[in-house]
Amino acid sequence: MELAQNDIRQGSFQKLQCEYSIPEALGFAILWLILSVITLGIGSFFAIYYFYKTILNKTYVVDVDGHRIGKLTCDLNLAEVIGHILIWILLTIITLGIGLIFYAFRTFRMVINRTEITSLR
Helix, strand or coil, rough: CEHHHHHHHCCCEEEEEEECHHHHHHHHHHEEEEEHHHHHCCCHHHHHHHHHHHHHCCCEEEECCCCCCCCCEEECCHHHHHHHHHHHHHHHCCCCCCCHHHHHHHHHHHHHHCCEEEECC
């Protein structure tokens, strides 16, 4: 179910509100640091996707009165992530690490493109 077209047309939503807390971020960073060490760095390629996805999934669309009217939902699956990561690992090796500069932006683009607004009403 998508956000009602009337809400968008009438401009009844004001902003996005994210409820991603510091303890969640700290736990996320520790978990992915451990996984990255265990996987000899390959886990760090996965971490950024799930970092973006987690933040987006904890973000709400808020109307002018401060009521939640929608939620951002990222529907990114592991198969898509693995395919994208393989390409970027190759690009990173070929460019001697320069490709990593663009990696964060491309992953954010991919996550945003797989995100939609679902109605809470």
